[in-house]
Amino acid sequence: MIRFGRGHRLRHARLQVILAVAAIATAVALPVVLVSVGGGVSAHELAMLQNAGYQIVVSAAGLHGIAHAHPLTEQILSLPSVAAASPVLSIAIDSFPAGPGATPVLAEGVIPVGFGPTLGPEESGLFPLPLPLGDPTDAVHFDNGSYRGPATYDVLVSSPFAEATRVTTGGHLLLGLTNEVSGAISYNVTGTFGVPPTVLGPVGAFAVLVPLSDLQVMTGFANAPHVPVPDAADTVEVAVVPSATSNPEVISSLRDRVQSLVPYYGVSSLSQEATQLQSATAVLTGFYLALSSVGLSVGLVFLTLVLLRRVESERRSIGIRRAIGEPGGSIAAAVVVDGVVIASLGAVVGIAAGYLVVEGLATWAHSTVQEAARLAEFVPLTLTELAGGVVGLSLVAGALAARSALRIDLAEALR
Amino acid sequence: MKEPHAPTLELLGVTRTFDPGEADEVRALRGVDLTVAPGEFASLEGPSGCGKTTLLNLVGLLDAPTSGEVRWDGRSLGGRKDRERARLRLEGVGFIFQRFYLLPALTARENVELPMRALGVPRGDRQARASDLLSEVGLSGRERAFPHQLSGGEEQRVAVARALANRPGLLLADEPTGELDRVNTEGILTLLEKVRADRGATLLLVTHNPSVARRAHRHLTLEDGRVTADVREA
Ligand SMILES: Nc1ncnc2c1ncn2[C@@H]1O[C@H](COP(=O)(O)OP(=O)(O)OP(=O)(O)O)[C@@H](O)[C@H]1O
Ligand SMILES: [Mg+2]
Numbered sequence: 001m002i003r004f005g006r007g008h009r010l011r012h013a014r015l016q017v018i019l020a021v022a023a024i025a026t027a028v029a030l031p032v033v034l035v036s037v038g039g040g041v042s043a044h045e046l047a048m049l050q051n052a053g054y055q056i057v058v059s060a061a062g063l064h065g066i067a068h069a070h071p072l073t074e075q076i077l078s079l080p081s082v083a084a085a086s087p088v089l090s091i092a093i094d095s096f097p098a099g100p101g102a103t104p105v106l107a108e109g110v111i112p113v114g115f116g117p118t119l120g121p122e123e124s125g126l127f128p129l130p131l132p133l134g135d136p137t138d139a140v141h142f143d144n145g146s147y148r149g150p151a152t153y154d155v156l157v158s159s160p161f162a163e164a165t166r167v168t169t170g171g172h173l174l175l176g177l178t179n180e181v182s183g184a185i186s187y188n189v190t191g192t193f194g195v196p197p198t199v200l201g202p203v204g205a206f207a208v209l210v211p212l213s214d215l216q217v218m219t220g221f222a223n224a225p226h227v228p229v230p231d232a233a234d235t236v237e238v239a240v241v242p243s244a245t246s247n248p249e250v251i252s253s254l255r256d257r258v259q260s261l262v263p264y265y266g267v268s269s270l271s272q273e274a275t276q277l278q279s280a281t282a283v284l285t286g287f288y289l290a291l292s293s294v295g296l297s298v299g300l301v302f303l304t305l306v307l308l309r310r311v312e313s314e315r316r317s318i319g320i321r322r323a324i325g326e327p328g329g330s331i332a333a334a335v336v337v338d339g340v341v342i343a344s345l346g347a348v349v350g351i352a353a354g355y356l357v358v359e360g361l362a363t364w365a366h367s368t369v370q371e372a373a374r375l376a377e378f379v380p381l382t383l384t385e386l387a388g389g390v391v392g393l394s395l396v397a398g399a400l401a402a403r404s405a406l407r408i409d410l411a412e413a414l415r
Numbered sequence: 416m417k418e419p420h421a422p423t424l425e426l427l428g429v430t431r432t433f434d435p436g437e438a439d440e441v442r443a444l445r446g447v448d449l450t451v452a453p454g455e456f457a458s459l460e461g462p463s464g465c466g467k468t469t470l471l472n473l474v475g476l477l478d479a480p481t482s483g484e485v486r487w488d489g490r491s492l493g494g495r496k497d498r499e500r501a502r503l504r505l506e507g508v509g510f511i512f513q514r515f516y517l518l519p520a521l522t523a524r525e526n527v528e529l530p531m532r533a534l535g536v537p538r539g540d541r542q543a544r545a546s547d548l549l550s551e552v553g554l555s556g557r558e559r560a561f562p563h564q565l566s567g568g569e570e571q572r573v574a575v576a577r578a579l580a581n582r583p584g585l586l587l588a589d590e591p592t593g594e595l596d597r598v599n600t601e602g603i604l605t606l607l608e609k610v611r612a613d614r615g616a617t618l619l620l621v622t623h624n625p626s627v628a629r630r631a632h633r634h635l636t637l638e639d640g641r642v643t644a645d646v647r648e649a
Contacts, residue, residue, distance in 0.1 A: 320516045323477055324577075325505025326533040328497060411433075411478045414516065 013310065020306040021346045027299035028350025028390060031292035033357050035285055035382060040375035042281035049270045049277065054086070054118040054237035055251050056258060057273075060265040065089070069212065069233035070142055072262065073114065076238055079257055081250050083241045084117035086110060087212055087233035091219055094179045095208065097165035102179035105161060106207045109215030109233075111138040118237045126194035131156065133190060135211045142213030142231070151214060155187035160205040162192045175208065177218055185218065299346070300393050307339050307401035311408075318405050319413025328406045335405050336398030343394030347387035420507065421453035421584035421617045422487035424474055429483035430640075431469050443469040445640035446483070453584070454615045456608070458622055458631035466640045467621045468513055471587045474619065475508045476500040505533055509578030513589035513621075515570045517562040523549060523573045524558035530580045541580075548576035551606060553599070567594040575603055579610060586611065588620040592627055604630055 058076075060066045069087035076085040089109040094102040112131040119127065130136065134152030141151050155175065157167055167173050169191055176184030187210070195205045216232060238258065244250040251269050259267040311318065321331055361373035431444040443466045451457055451474075459467050472478040473485050476492055484491045487507075492500065504510075517526045524545045531541035549558055552572035562570055571594045578586060586607060592600040604627065611618045622628050636644035 316516070317518050317520070320512075320518060321529070321533075322501065323504070323510060323512075323516070324530050324533065325501045325503075325508070326529070327501055327505075330533065411472060414472075414477070414512065 013313070016306045016309060017342060020303050020342050021349060023302040024296075024299040024343055024346025024390060024394075025350035025353055027292070027295035028347050028386065029354040029357060030295050031289055031386060032351050032354025032378075032383065034288040034292065035386075036354065036358055036376040036378050037361075037372050038284055038288060039281065039379065039382070040377035041372050042277060042284070043377055044375045046274055046277055046281075048120070048122075049274050051120040051122055052118075052237075052270060053120040053124065054084075054239040054270070055245060056238040056240070056255050056267065056269050058236040058238070058258060058262060058265050058267050059234065066233045066236060066262075066265060067231065069231050069236065070111075070138075071231070073111065073236060075261055076236065076258060079254065081240050081244050081254055082238060084114050084239040085236055086114035086118040086239075087236045088115075089212060089215055089219075089233045091215060093215075093218065094176050094184070095161075095165075096174035096176070096181045096184055097167050100181040102176075102181070103161075103165065103206065105175075107175070107215055107218075108207060108209050109212035110209060111212050112136045113138075118239045123196065126196060128156075128191050128193065131191075131209070133209075133211055134188075135214075138211045138213050140213070141211065141217055151217075152211075153185060153187045153214065154190045154211070156191045156193050156209040157189055158195050158205060158207040159192045160195055161207065162189075164206070173208070175210075175218065296390065296393070300390075300397055303339060303342060303346075303394060304397040304400055306342070307335060307397055308404055310338065311335060311401050311405045314405075315408055315413050318408055319410055322408070323410055323414060331405055332399075332402035335402040336395060339394045339398030339401065340391055343391050343397075344387070347390045350390075351383055351387065421615055422507065423453055423489070424451040424585075424617070425449070425484075425486040425489070426470075426473070427484045427486070429473060429480045429485060431466070431473060431478065432481045435481065443640055444473070444480070447637075447640075447642055449635070449642060449645075451617060451619065453617055454611065455633060456611055456618045456620070456631045457633040457635055458620050458628040459635045459637060460622065460628055461637035461643075465637045467637055468589055470637065471510075471589055471619065471621065475510055475585070475587045476504055477510075505530060506581060507584050509581070509583035509586045511571075511574050511578045511586070511588040511591040513593070515562075515567075515574040517570055517573055517577075519562050522559050522561055523554060523565065523569075526562070526573055527577045527580055529577060534581055544580065545576070548579055549573070552576045553602060568596065568599055571595060572599070572603065575606070579606075582614065584614070584616050586616055586618045586620075588618065590621050590623065592622065592624065600624075600627065 058066060058072070066072060066087065069089070073085045073087050076082055087110070091107050092104055093107045095105045097103055112133045113136045116124070116127070116129045116131060133154045133156065135141070135154070155173055157173065162168065167189055169189055171189050172186050173189050174181060174184035174186055193209060195207065212233065216230065240251060240254060248271055251271065255267055255269045318331055322328065355378060358373050358376045361369055362376070365373060426447050426449040429444055429447045430442070433441040433443060447470065459470065461467055469478070473480055476485070479494065486492065487503070492503070518529065521529070524542065527545035527548055528541045531544065546555070546558055549555060552575050554569060554572055554576070557565065557569065562573070565573065571591065575591060578588070588607065591607070592603055595603060607618055607620070608630065610616055620627070620631060628634060632648050634644070634646045635642055
């Protein structure tokens with residue numbers, strides 16, 4: 001066991017042990033921080049995926065995205081096991097809350113009756129439901145691809161936007177595609193909605209929700225009655241009936257049927273995405289550990305040096321013990337135990353330090369880092385594996401030092 | 416505890432050369448033939464550097480000869496495995512080293528307990544025996560002192576107590592009274608002789624002190640790595 005000599009040798013030996021513990025603790029703290037924060041963020045994203053109110057997503061890249069959003073939504077709704085389908089178009093536009101000065105906002109175009117049922121439990125708490133938009137089925141502007149008025153021009157604004165611009169329910173808000181106030185249209189503000197805490201920064205937090213066709217008309221050259229407009233959406237989110245939400249076979253066969261409707265668009269189920277996210281997380285965790293293994297190697301080399309140094313300074317004592325006839329095994333075991341004790345201390349201190357660093361980031365860091373740190377998860381199994389790995393490797397360090405202890409030449413050591 | 420067994424010691428043409436073939440090669444022993452019977456009390460004298468400590472180390476299986484054989488009871492032990500020689504040392508040999516060699520991090524009593532601990536003697540037993548041995552060498556009350564808190568003579572007496580711990584059949588003492596005054600020298604010699612007489616242990620004792628050497632029954636003189644005189648008392 002670790003037992004020091006007296007006087008300055010005691011202080012010297014104690015300092016070495018403290019340094020070795022610190023080196024291993026530092027090496028352990030890094031993966032603790034990386035893995036716990038990385039794992040926490042992925043777990044959060046996974047939970048969001050699993051808590052989403054929809055199970056299948058149709059998506060298409062490019063300017064016009066999904067070209068026939070309304071008829072596609074109708075087709076999907078007629079499939080068995082489908083509870084709701086919600087096309088969503090997101091476009092950055094300009095708003096004019098007070099006079100000619102433009103404020104950029106993210107406009108989300110949705111079909112009000114489809115949007116509500118595809119919200120997950122966390123999101124749905126943020127919206128007044130049903131959405132207080134005067135055109136619930138989005139039929140006023142849009143009817144099978146043709147423009148039909150008159151529009152209700154209703155808009156919901158995000159609460160951060162409402163707060164910042166003093167726009168209130170019952171008031172009006174000018175929205176336009178360009179920062180020219182002359183081209184803007186006046187909307188009635190019919191309510192506000194919350195912004196999930198994970199949406200960061202003014203671009204995400206300043207948002208408006210309008211009927212899908214209103215946004216399509218605005219971005220597809222509005223104010224042109226009776227002219228066909230491009231029926232674009234970025235995604236169509238599809239919710240299955242409640243009895244099938246946790247039935248992967250129903251979801252996957254539905255996914256296949258939707259895919260056969262739109263062979264040229266991406267159709268994925270969230271469980272597929274979850275699987276992809278999980279494997280991406282596993283790769284990332286492996287990468288973090290590989291990265292940390294550099295630090296761990298340095299820590300273990302340091303531990304080996306300290307143990308060798310201890311053996312060297314205990315040369316005489318080891319020689320005496322062996323001269324008396326103490327078995328080599330028990331001398332070697334004592335050296336190995338020293339290494340294991342140092343490594344265990346280092347692992348415990350490192351895990352504690354990693355935990356404190358994450359707590360500190362969650363308390364004092366800025367925005368994104370703080371958000372991520374707050375999501376950190378400390379998985380006991382992972383921490384135990386990490387500590388076990390470090391202690392296991394310390395056996396190698398101990399074995400090297402023990403070997404050198406057993407190689408001490410007695411006649412030399414006792415001169 | 417087992418009864419001590421004193422082996423018949425034989426050295427046949429033993430040489431020991433340190434750093435052979437190098438510029439600083441030292442031929443510490445140059446061919447020693449010697450037999451020591453169980454229960455003998457032999458003194459070993461000779462000038463500094465003549466090879467006395469080297470000889471004790473070989474007899475006590477701490478070191479192996481460069482050539483020749485070291486035998487215990489007719490068995491050649493020079494080439495045995497480390498582990499086996501360690502076991503033989505632990506059970507059979509009590510060393511009193513020239514420089515005491517106490518462990519600085521252990522108390523006097525813990526130093527005396529060391530060989531018993533290695534042999535697996537239960538804690539209570541070995542503590543009691545260690546205290547007894549320390550009082551036999553006149554150190555009762557000093558059990559908890561660390562070596563650096565002891566005088567040279569006291570350290571030497573702790574070393575004697577430690578050598579006796581496992582009741583060895585072979586006592587190898589390298590100037591065990593070098594640091595002691597007359598009274599303590601007398602006490603230690605009486606103790607060693609008593610152990611030898613009571614248990615039939617063999618005692619091989621290096622000394623420069625003629626009055627100490629006089630108490631032995633056989634007087635060996637070593638010069639330049641060779642035994643030059645071997646005198647038995649009638
Ligand atoms: N491990 C070693 N390596 C090299 N030379 C050694 C070693 N041990 C002893 N010697 C040399 O061997 C010779 C005999 O040494 P040894 O210790 O046996 O002498 P000694 O008779 O005990 O002397 P002293 O009375 O001074 O204790 C000396 O010249 C010594 O320097
Ligand atoms: Mg000597």
